[in-house]
Every structure is written in structure tokens, then in C-alpha cells.
Amino acid sequence: MKLITLPSIDSTNRYLKDLVHSEAVLPNYLTVFTPVQTAGVGQYGAKWQSEPNTNLTFSTLFIPKNLTIEKAFILNMLVPLAVVKVLKAQDIAGEIKIKWPNDIIIERKKVGGILIENIIQGQQIVKSVIGIGLNVNQRDFNGLPKASSLANITGRAFKIKKLLKEVMNALEEMLEGVSATSFEQVYEEYQEYLFQRGKVSAFRPKTGKDFMGIIRGVTPNGALIVATETEEIKQFQLKEVELLY
Numbered sequence: 497m498k499l500i501t502l503p504s505i506d507s508t509n510r511y512l513k514d515l516v517h518s519e520a521v522l523p524n525y526l527t528v529f530t531p532v533q534t535a536g537v538g539q540y541g542a543k544w545q546s547e548p549n550t551n552l553t554f555s556t557l558f559i560p561k562n563l564t565i566e567k568a569f570i571l572n573m574l575v576p577l578a579v580v581k582v583l584k585a586q587d588i589a590g591e592i593k594i595k596w597p598n599d600i601i602i603e604r605k606k607v608g609g610i611l612i613e614n615i616i617q618g619q620q621i622v623k624s625v626i627g628i629g630l631n632v633n634q635r636d637f638n639g640l641p642k643a644s645s646l647a648n649i650t651g652r653a654f655k656i657k658k659l660l661k662e663v664m665n666a667l668e669e670m671l672e673g674v675s676a677t678s679f680e681q682v683y684e685e686y687q688e689y690l691f692q693r694g695k696v697s698a699f700r701p702k703t704g705k706d707f708m709g710i711i712r713g714v715t716p717n718g719a720l721i722v723a724t725e726t727e728e729i730k731q732f733q734l735k736e737v738e739l740l741y
């Protein structure tokens with residue numbers, strides 16, 4: 497597993513995507529890590545803020561053997577599951593969950609975010625840049641009431657580089673298993689960890705009014721299944737709705 501450590505960079509996803517497009521021959525699972533990310537990118541074009549020298553911000557290249565775009569959601573399941581696996585080994589008392597599609601939640605607070613950017617040729621995902629931001633030792637989250645860190649939740653500090661190696665290993669192990677045969681197991685496991693599953697939640701659709709509903713699960717291609725107040729079952733594709741709480 498190859499690791500590039502940069503003292504500071506705007507965004508590890510941006511850096512790795514540029515490397516991919518430079519046509520250089522890159523090894524599978526090449527990882528770019530920085531302790532100081534100055535312009536981190538989040539989902540839906542949001543910013544990802546991370547205090548310098550405090551957290552985990554890195555991107556890993558995944559070169560799938562045969563992954564079609566219809567099956568792309570498997571990456572949104574495997575990557576957070578890999579992070580959860582590492583967190584579960586850290587002796588953290590709080591409940592660890594995955595908020596659809598791939599936020600890492602502990603004790604109802606967001607401690608990690610994942611940004612997966614796929615490079616597609618025809619119907620195939622030929623490369624995937626998997627960016628992970630994990631709030632590790634940051635203590636203050638001014639203006640971000642829904643965010644927290646491992647240190648805030650557990651009251652102790654973590655070794656960033658050790659955690660990085662553990663997540664890299666877990667990612668490689670999980671991603672090696674991308675195949676049709678393992679899909680069911682991954683799908684079940686993802687839904688087991690799904691934040692607010694079976695509970696009443698508030699949703700904000702892209703258009704229209706906020707509404708309440710109960711998350712029933714996800715479809716195999718990643719749509720969120722919600723039972724609304726009128727008991728009508730609705731499916732929402734990625735970006736169509738935001739889960740508020």
C-alpha cells in the first residue's frame with residue numbers, strides 16, 4: 497500500500513484526481529494524506545473544514561476490476577463500513593451509525609464524511625477517488641452543532657497516523673471484496689448501521705416542504721426508502737432529499 501504524505505494541500509481529492517488525469521501509472525489503493533487541508537471539499541459542493549494537525553484527511557485511489565455504474569452504490573456502503581469497523585475496534589462507548597448515504601455518526605453527531613468521485617468510461621467505473629475526513633482530535637466545532645470528534649466523544653486523544661493505517665487496511669480489505677457474491681452481505685450490514693432506521697425523521701426535499709417519515713432502508717442502488725405520515729412509501733435518489741434528524 498503506497499502512501500504519499502503532503503505537509504499541506506488544498507484538497508487531497510483534488511490532488512489525487514489530478515494525478516489520475518495526469519496518466520501516470522498509479523498503484524491500486526494509493527493514498528494521499530495531509531495533516532493540513534486548506535480547502536477540503538464535501539458532498540454537494542460543500543466545504544469540509546478540518547483543524548490543522550488534528551484530524552484525518554486523506555484520499556485513496558481504488559481501481560475496480562469490473563464495476564458498472566449501476567452498482568456504484570456498493571462503494572457508498574463499503575467505505576463507511578470500513579471506517580465503522582476501525583472505529584468499533586477503538587473501544588468507543590457511543591453508538592456508531594452510518595447516515596445515508598455515507599456520513600459517520602457517533603452518538604448522533606457527525607464525526608466523519610466521505611466524498612467518492614468516480615471516473616467513468618462507458619458503463620464502467622474505471623477509477624474511484626475515495627476521500628475521507630474523520631474528526632479525530634479536534635475539540636471545538638464552533639458554528640457546527642451537529643459535528644463532533646472521536647476525542648470529544650471519548651475524552652481521549654488518538655494517534656492520527658495509527659488510525660490512518662488502520663483505515664487504509666480496512667478499506668483495502670473491504671474493497672477487495674467488491675463482487676456480485678458479496679453484495680447481499682454488504683447490503684444487509686449497511687442497513688444494520690443505517691442511522692434513524694425505523695425511527696421518525698425529518699426530511700428536506702430539494703423542492704417542496706420539509707416532511708416527516710420513517711426510514712425503512714435503502715434500495716440496492718442506494719435510494720432511501722421512507723414511509724411518510726400518510727403511510728405512503730417513497731424512494732429518494734441521492735441528492736433528492738436531505739435527512740435533517
Ligand SMILES: O=C(O)CCCC[C@@H]1SC[C@@H]2NC(=O)N[C@@H]21
Binds near residue numbers: 506538
Ligand atoms: O461532505 C462530506 O461529508 C464529505 C467530506 C469529505 C472530506 C474529505 S477530507 C479528505 C478528502 N479531500 C477533500 O477535499 N474531501 C475529502
